[in-house]
Amino acid sequence: MNKVSCLIVDDEPIARDIIQSYCGHLEHLQVLASCGNALEAKKVLQQQKIEILFLDINMPVMDGISFVKTLKSPPQVIFTTAYKEYAHNAFDLAACDYLLKPFSFDRFMIAVDKAMEKIRPAAQAINASESQAEDFIFIKTEGRIYKIQHDELLYAEAQGNYTRIFTTTNTLSPKMPFSNFEELLPKALFLRAHRSFIINKSKISHIEGNRIFINSTEIPIGSNYRDVLMKDLGFSK
Known part of the structure; x- marks a missing residue:
């Protein structure tokens, strides 16, 4: 490149x-x-x-x-x-x-x-087509490899050297840096809401103040991420 x-x-x-x-x-x-x-x-x-x-x-x-x-x-x-x-x-x-x-x-x-x-719109188009071709990721933890569909992934939280992944059916804690996990996800579907949280934007129930609600879970919106997040959701300044 x-x-x-x-x-x-x-x-x-x-x-x-x-x-x-x-x-x-x-x-x-x-x-x-x-x-x-x-x-x-x-x-x-x-x-x-x-x-x-x-x-x-x-x-x-x-x-x-x-x-x-x-x-x-x-x-x-x-x-x-x-x-x-x-x-x-x-x-x-x-x-x-x-x-x-x-x-x-x-x-x-x-x-x-x-x-x-x-x-680089051409490169983004290639990435987008790849995301459409594969709508899942594989995560290894505790001696097992789990297949997670994008639509099953609710949000993820950074916890030291681990990433805690919350899905509709499970909670996984692979020993994986948060930044490495973020690279596995298509940017069109997942947003960084806070330095310690990535969310599946299709799973947002509502936003109130500086909090995102996914089902009954409250996720904070970091001040450095709010403007970009709101713009991505279609709310310009």
Whole structure:
């Protein structure tokens, strides 16, 4: 897989370093340049193909929102800012995502995944067809291998080095990191609601405040996941 080219634009060196570090943990990303203002970024965009733009909003000379308006064919834009009040304007520009500083690495990954879905639609289509071809997963625990249909899986919870899986008929606790289990699931059907919870969105009974109800079970909605989750369910800002 060819690496996705990225550009970081932020007037704060520490903020640029954090994003650069986060990108370094994801093998499919390649940071081609890191700039302190919009004018430097403009030169980079004229010289190189950039697919993801990590862009601060509150910067000297030209703010991030004004900068995006000057671009005829902008890349996927992920705004990074310490100010909530810019969110509406950012999404008006069809921004891919909006990260409120300080943001965690898992929230950063969610934003990158959203950008990747738009950059590599062909790959997503292949993944979707594969998901349709197989509507089950295999889980090994306690010396047995269990076949779990996607429709039987209600939700899963992280518990240290284990993942606790709740189905319509059983509860399994394989010694499997939560992130590894998440990779087995089709993103079209399962959502991360919290750093410790993945849910089957077809099993949601209702949502009340910051809680998801699956049957009589209450599952918390993490603050870093709420916006993405609600948007995935069809409720825009």
